[in-house]
Amino acid sequence: GARxxxxxxxxxxxxxENVEVTINIVDESKHTLCGRMRVKxxxxxxxxxxxxxxxxxxxxxxxxxxxxxxxxxxxxKEHWARFGYKFSPFAKKFNTExxxxxxxxxxxxxxxxxxxxxxxxxxxxxxxxxxHDRVSHGFHYICMQKHDGKMDGYFFHKPxxxxxxxxxxxxxxxxxxxVLLLR
Amino acid sequence: xxxxTSQMYVDxxxxxxxxxxxxxxxxxxxxxxxxxxxxxxxLIMLGVVPRLMKLLLDFRENTRLCSDAVIVLTSxxxxxxxxxxxxxxxxxxxxxFEGLSNSDTYFIESCLQCLRVIFTSAVSPVDKLYSDQSLxxxxxxxxxxSAVTQECVACIVAHCCWTADHQEAVMRTDxxxxxxxxxxxxxxxxxxxxxxxxxxxxFRNPVVADRIAKATHExxxxxxxxxxxxxxxxxxxxxxxxxxxxxxxHRADALESSDYLxxxxxxxxxxxxxxxxxxxxxxxxxxxxxxYLIELDVELQKIASVTDHLVEKxxxxxxxxxxxxxNEAVNLxxxxxxxxxxxxxxxAFKTYSSLAANDEVIRKKVAETDGLMDHAMCALEDSxxxxxxxxxxxxxxxxxxxxxxxxxxYPVYKPLIAILDDSSCDDDIVSVVVATLSNLVLExxxxxxxxxxxGIVKKFSKYLDSSNYSLVVNSVWGLMxxxxxxxxxxxxxxxxxxGLERISQLLRxxxxxxxxxxxxxxxxxxxGGADIDVxxxxxxxxxxxxxxxxxxxxxxxxLVVHCLCLLGNIADGGEVAKQRITSEQELMRQLVDRLHNxxxxxxxxxxxxxxxxxxxxxxxxxxxxHKLIGLGVxxxxxxxxxxxxxxxxxxxxxxxxxxxxx
Numbered sequence: 027g028a029r030x031x032x033x034x035x036x037x038x039x040x041x042x043e044n045v046e047v048t049i050n051i052v053d054e055s056k057h058t059l060c061g062r063m064r065v066k067x068x069x070x071x072x073x074x075x076x077x078x079x080x081x082x083x084x085x086x087x088x089x090x091x092x093x094x095x096x097x098x099x100x101x102x103k104e105h106w107a108r109f110g111y112k113f114s115p116f117a118k119k120f121n122t123e124x125x126x127x128x129x130x131x132x133x134x135x136x137x138x139x140x141x142x143x144x145x146x147x148x149x150x151x152x153x154x155x156x157x158h159d160r161v162s163h164g165f166h167y168i169c170m171q172k173h174d175g176k177m178d179g180y181f182f183h184k185p186x187x188x189x190x191x192x193x194x195x196x197x198x199x200x201x202x203x204x205v206l207l208l209r
Numbered sequence: 210x211x212x213x214t215s216q217m218y219v220d221x222x223x224x225x226x227x228x229x230x231x232x233x234x235x236x237x238x239x240x241x242x243x244x245x246x247x248x249x250x251x252l253i254m255l256g257v258v259p260r261l262m263k264l265l266l267d268f269r270e271n272t273r274l275c276s277d278a279v280i281v282l283t284s285x286x287x288x289x290x291x292x293x294x295x296x297x298x299x300x301x302x303x304x305x306f307e308g309l310s311n312s313d314t315y316f317i318e319s320c321l322q323c324l325r326v327i328f329t330s331a332v333s334p335v336d337k338l339y340s341d342q343s344l345x346x347x348x349x350x351x352x353x354x355s356a357v358t359q360e361c362v363a364c365i366v367a368h369c370c371w372t373a374d375h376q377e378a379v380m381r382t383d384x385x386x387x388x389x390x391x392x393x394x395x396x397x398x399x400x401x402x403x404x405x406x407x408x409x410x411x412f413r414n415p416v417v418a419d420r421i422a423k424a425t426h427e428x429x430x431x432x433x434x435x436x437x438x439x440x441x442x443x444x445x446x447x448x449x450x451x452x453x454x455x456x457x458x459h460r461a462d463a464l465e466s467s468d469y470l471x472x473x474x475x476x477x478x479x480x481x482x483x484x485x486x487x488x489x490x491x492x493x494x495x496x497x498x499x500x501y502l503i504e505l506d507v508e509l510q511k512i513a514s515v516t517d518h519l520v521e522k523x524x525x526x527x528x529x530x531x532x533x534x535x536n537e538a539v540n541l542x543x544x545x546x547x548x549x550x551x552x553x554x555x556x557a558f559k560t561y562s563s564l565a566a567n568d569e570v571i572r573k574k575v576a577e578t579d580g581l582m583d584h585a586m587c588a589l590e591d592s593x594x595x596x597x598x599x600x601x602x603x604x605x606x607x608x609x610x611x612x613x614x615x616x617x618x619y620p621v622y623k624p625l626i627a628i629l630d631d632s633s634c635d636d637d638i639v640s641v642v643v644a645t646l647s648n649l650v651l652e653x654x655x656x657x658x659x660x661x662x663x664g665i666v667k668k669f670s671k672y673l674d675s676s677n678y679s680l681v682v683n684s685v686w687g688l689m690x691x692x693x694x695x696x697x698x699x700x701x702x703x704x705x706x707x708g709l710e711r712i713s714q715l716l717r718x719x720x721x722x723x724x725x726x727x728x729x730x731x732x733x734x735x736x737g738g739a740d741i742d743v744x745x746x747x748x749x750x751x752x753x754x755x756x757x758x759x760x761x762x763x764x765x766x767x768l769v770v771h772c773l774c775l776l777g778n779i780a781d782g783g784e785v786a787k788q789r790i791t792s793e794q795e796l797m798r799q800l801v802d803r804l805h806n807x808x809x810x811x812x813x814x815x816x817x818x819x820x821x822x823x824x825x826x827x828x829x830x831x832x833x834x835h836k837l838i839g840l841g842v843x844x845x846x847x848x849x850x851x852x853x854x855x856x857x858x859x860x861x862x863x864x865x866x867x868x869x870x871x
Contacts, residue, residue, distance in 0.1 A: 027693070050653075050693075051609075056507070056567060060609045062653075078653055080569075080609060144613050144653070173855035203774075204736050205729035206693045208607045209647040209686050 027203030030177065032195035034065055043067065047195055050206045057087035063142075078144040081168075084137035086127040090120045092139060095165050096184035105167040105180050106137070112169050113137070134172055140179070141165040166193060214241070215251035222260045228274060231264065235277040242284045249288040258285070258299045265304055272313040279305070279316070283323040286330070293330045302327060302337060309347050314354055321351075321361035329368045338369055339378050349382035356399055359391055363402035370409040379410060380417060389426050392434055397444060404438065404450040411457045418461030432458060436470050439478040445491045449498070452478045456502040466506045476502065476509060480516045485525050489549040496523065496556035500563040507567040514564055514571045524578050526557035551593040558588065558597035565604035572608045575601075582619040589624035599625070599641045606648040617655040622646065626660070629668050636677040643672060643680060647687035652694045661699065666691065670706040678720065685715065685726040692733035697743060700734045704744065709751035716755040721768060724759070728771040732778050741782030749789055752779075753796065760799040766808050773803065773814035780821035784828045791822065791836050804845045809854045816860040819846070823867040834868060843868050 028049045035042035049061040059081040067075050082088040092102055099121065106113045106120075112135045119125055130137070142165070164183025170176070175197035180190075218241060221234035238257070242249045261278045268274050282301060286293050296302075301323075308320040327333065338344055352362040370379055384406070391403035411418040424431040438451035455475040458464045464471055479502065482495035503509040513519055529550035561581070565572040575581065588598035602621055605611050616622075628634050628642050649656045650665060669691070672684040692703055704712075715727040731752065735741050745752070759772045776796075779786050790796060803815040819842055822833055837843065846868075849861045 058569070078609065078613070143610050174859055175856075204693045204733040205689060206651065206733075207686065207690070207729070208651075209603070209644045209683065209690075 027206060028175075029198040029203065030175070030195040031198055032177075032193065034191065034193045036192075037190045045193060045195070051208055053208070057083040057085055059083065059138075061140075063140075076145060077142045079140045079142045079166075081138050081140045084127075084139070085131040088139075089127065090116065090137070092165075095141060095163070095182075097165075097182060101182060101184075105182055108167075108180055109135075109137075109169045109178075112171075136170040136172055138168040138170065139165055140168055168193075212251055215248060215255055219252060219255045219257050219260060222257070222264060228268070228271060231268075232274055232277060235274070235281055239277070239281050239284060242281070242288075246288045249285050249292055253285060253292060253295050258282070258296060258301065262299065262301065262304055265308075272311060272316040275308070276313075276316045276319040279308070279319040279323050283319070283326055286323060286326040290330055290332045293327055294332050296327060297332070297334050302334060306344055306347060309351055314358075317351055317354060318357040318361070321358055321365075325361045325364050328365045333369060335369045335371065335375075338365075339375060342378060342381060345378060345382055349379075349384045349387065352384070352387050356394075356396055359387075359394070360396075360398050360402055363388065363391065363399070363406045367402050367405035367409055370406075373414065376410055376412075376414050376417060385410075385417075385420060385424070389421075389424055389431055392431070392438070393426065397447065400438070401444075401447055401450060404435065404447070404454055407435070408450060408454040408457050411454070411461055411463070413457075413461060415461045415463065418458045418463035422458050422463035432464065432470050436474045439474055441481070445482065445487060448478055449482055449491060449494055452482070452495070453498050456498050460501065460505075466509050471502075472509070472512060476513055477516055480513065480519050480522070483519065483522050485522070489553060492526070493552045493556045496526070496560045500556070500559040504563045504566065510564055510566060510568055510571060514568070514574065519560075520564070520574050520578055523557045523560055524581065526553040527580065527584050529553060551591075554584065554588060555594045555597040558585070558594065558601040562597065562600040562604045565601070566607075569608055569610070572605055572611060576605050576608075576611050576615045582615055582621075586619055586621060586624060589621075589628065595628065596638045596641065599628075599638060599645060603641055603645040603648075606645050609651075609653065612648065612651065612654040612656075616649065620656070620659075622649050622656045622660055622663075625649075626663050626665075626668075636675065636680055639672070640677060640680040640683055643669065643683040643687055647683060647690050650687060650691045657691075661691075666699070666702050666706050670703075670711075673707060673711055673715070682720070682722055682726060685723060685730060689726055689730040689733055692730055695733070697737075697740045700740060700744065703730075703734060704748055709748055713751055713755050716759060721765065724764075724768060725771050728759075728768075728775055732771070732775050735775065735778045736781070738781060739783065741779060742785040745779070745782065745786050745789055753789065753793055757793070757796050757799070760796070760803070766811055769803065769807065770810050770814045773800075773811065773818055776800070777814065777817040777821055780818050787822055787827065787833060788829065790818075791833050797836075797840050801840055801842060801845060804842065804849070809852070809857055812849065812852075813854075813857050813860060816846070816849075816857065816864055820860065820864050820867070823864060825867060838868070 030047040030049075032045055032047075033042035034045040044066045046064045047061060048064075049059055051061075052059045061079055061081065063075075063077050063079055065075045065077075067073060084090055090102055090106060091099060097105075103117075103121075107117060115133075116125075116130065164181055166179045166181050168177055168179035177193075177195040179193040179195075181193070218234065218238045221237075222231065238252070242252065261282055264278050265275050282296065286296055305320045305324050305327075309317055311317055311320075328335070328338065348362050348365065351358055353359070366379055366384065370376060388403050388406050392400050392407070394400045394403070407421055411421050422430075422432055426434060432455060435451050435454050438447045439455075441448070443451075452475045455464065455470050456479075459466060459468070459471045459475075466472065476499070479495045479499040483492055483499070487495075499513065503513050529546060561575050561578075565575045585598045585602055588594040589602075602625075606616065625642050625646055628638060646660065646665065646669075648654070650660050651657065666688070669684045669687045672680050675681055675684075688703055688707065692700055695703075712727065712731070715723055718724055718727075735744060735752070756772055756776055760769065776790065780790055800815055800818060803811050804819070807815060819837065822837065824830065843865070846861050846865050849857065850865070852858055852861070
């Protein structure tokens with residue numbers, strides 16, 4: 027139930043749109059998570075875009091190489107490298123046979139991939155089956171600073187590769203998260 | 210006519226001392242009863258069993274004659290279960306055990322063969338075997354006499370070892386030393402029961418499993434010897450039981466999942482035994498064993514999912530018709546076919562359940578298996594297979610994606626609710642149903658609204674009083690998930706339905722799992738700012754008392770963190786909530802104590818409470834700050850500035866800034 031808020035920026039807008047992210051479920055054994063993202067839009071008909079996403083935490087269970095969602099090795103290298111010094115310890119060796127992901131598990135920064143899988147309607151009511159034409163087919167590369175929970179990320183979607191979309195989030199402090207667990 | 214003949218046979222055994230005559234009579238009786246259940250029944254009704262037993266006692270020196278008598282008893286036992294029951298009631302078992310102390314090997318073999326038929330029947334007197342350790346000792350003591358004794362004793366033990374107490378009793382004999390060489394016997398009828406014996410002895414028994422895993426025979430590790438029996442040129446029962454043996458050793462932690470024998474021998478063998486051309490019994494047992502092997506290991510699940518098209522192969526288990534057509538008569542062959550169809554379905558569901566337990570990719574693959582969701586929906590309405598079908602759905606319901614697609618396309622929640630409304634269903638199936646519904650009530654599940662309308666809150670609440678631990682845990686879990694992000698009316702319904710008294714009991718439960726899930730439920734109920742003041746006005750007393758009790762109980766750090774998180778949630782409420790907390794002297798003392806003395810996670814949770822109480826924008830903030838200073842909170846926070854944890858430091862710094870601004 028941890029909440030984060032921040033901005034989503036595209037190359038079309040300098041100020042960006044407000045975004046809220048709630049991490050609903052974290053599975054520590056499988057290094058996966060799922061959550062909701064709510065982005066303010068400029069549309070009158072759809073003032074908010076509420077989506078569900080699933081995430082993979084990079085480490086011993088999930089590697090830096092995506093191997094799906096139209097992302098190849100070059101895409102991964104390019105996007106992870108955009109995190110600069112945070113990713114630099116792994117930049118040259120993450121694609122080697124004997125790369126030890128234990129060091130990633132224990133690192134000061136947490137790397138993730140977030141992929142949208144469904145939508146809520148604008149009133150955040152439980153919706154019916156997902157309308158796939160409104161679900162993005164891309165995904166986010168995310169890096170989180172463990173000590174303060176701040177995150178930034180880059181969106182990748184192959185057909186729109188040239189369009190830059192970034193996200194910056196910080197945790198809602200003194201937040202009182204709820205508990206949600208898959209049985 | 211036949212009855213008269215039977216009477217003649219029985220009469221020929223009465224008051225006769227002529228050995229030759231008796232021997233001829235026994236021969237005639239033996240020939241008459243072979244394959245003739247009616248004759249067997251007639252003879253038993255006419256009292257042949259006591260006559261034969263008297264013969265065994267009166268002529269105990271004549272082992273040849275006695276062996277013939279025992280052979281007749283064996284033949285009678287091979288009739289119906291009623292025959293076996295009659296033999297048991299007459300005391301034949303004790304007499305046969307006495308016969309094992311004889312020196313004549315042929316007579317001993319006869320007695321053992323009769324005992325085997327009795328102890329492997331559906332009315333096996335298992336309790337008798339374990340009522341006296343000397344019976345087991347005598348069985349194992351003569352095991353090494355011949356191939357027949359090896360086979361019979363192993364069969365008896367394999368069939369009659371059901372519980373940990375049974376395993377312990379058997380292991381008090383020297384059976385392991387005698388069994389291990391038997392697995393390399395060239396005789397199928399010797400090595401197969403020996404394999405079965407090893408399997409049942411190691412089932413869920415780490416001590417025995419470890420002994421077997423480390424044992425050797427002629428310098429060969431026993432597991433290696435077992436694995437040789439998995440080769441494709443061995444009879445299917447041998448491959449099956451060898452696989453079971455290794456699977457049980459692995460599940461009893463005697464072999465790692467990465468062990469060659471587990472990953473590269475047992476798993477592929479079991480998948481192969483699921484092939485379409487095998488006997489139904491082999492396919493069912495192989496699938497059941499495979500489900501057990503991979504149940505808890507995600508790596509084995511992944512390997513199994515890509516081995517020899519297993520997922521598609523299991524879909525073939527649904528091909529036999531499961532129900533009769535309208536007006537179709539059920540004769541014996543049809544009955545057998547229906548039974549086989551049910552067993553195949555149940556085995557398939559169990560294996561799918563294990564396959565899909567953890568991995569999202571596998572879940573998707575299983576859910577997309579042609580017709581699976583239809584079969585699962587039908588199976589929920591049939592008591593023969595509903596438990597395994599429900600377990601399969603539980604595994605699939607762990608997928609957020611599937612909750613919004615397959616579980617939306619197929620209204621699985623309807624038959625699940627029907628099971629809860631069926632009072633004849635036992636706790637095992639109800640517990641799995643509740644667990645599955647705990648996922649279907651998640652806020653992003655399209656089924657959640659329908660479940661609320663069907664009264665799921667009352668249904669979950671009802672099971673909190675169950676004596677079944679698993680059912681209680683699942684019910685609290687379901688309520689916890691239901692309360693997440695819920696509207697006030699739902700939260701109120703939950704609290705009213707469960708009741709404060711029951712909540713207090715749950716918070717004091719001996720199980721940490723129940724307590725933490727209850728705290729999770731309360732955290733979800735008491736969240737959302739405005740709702741908190743409303744709910745506290747009715748439920749505040751009991752809630753605060755429960756939190757106070759838990760903090761005083763000196764539980765684990767994890768429990769204390771959950772408790773403080775709940776307190777932090779309450780502190781996030783309005784003035785009523787904040788005032789309620791700060792007015793509880795003992796509670797505040799416990800809070801300050803945890804700031805001081807807890808581990809880092811506890812301190813972080815405690816600082817969160819303080820942050821929410823201090824919030825400057827909220828009404829009554831200056832008074833609360835004054836109170837917190839009086840309790841020494843500011844001083845303790847200043848001491849915490851020297852902490853090394855960065856998360857704690859940031860929160861402490863923020864909290865102290867709140868004090869500074871006032």
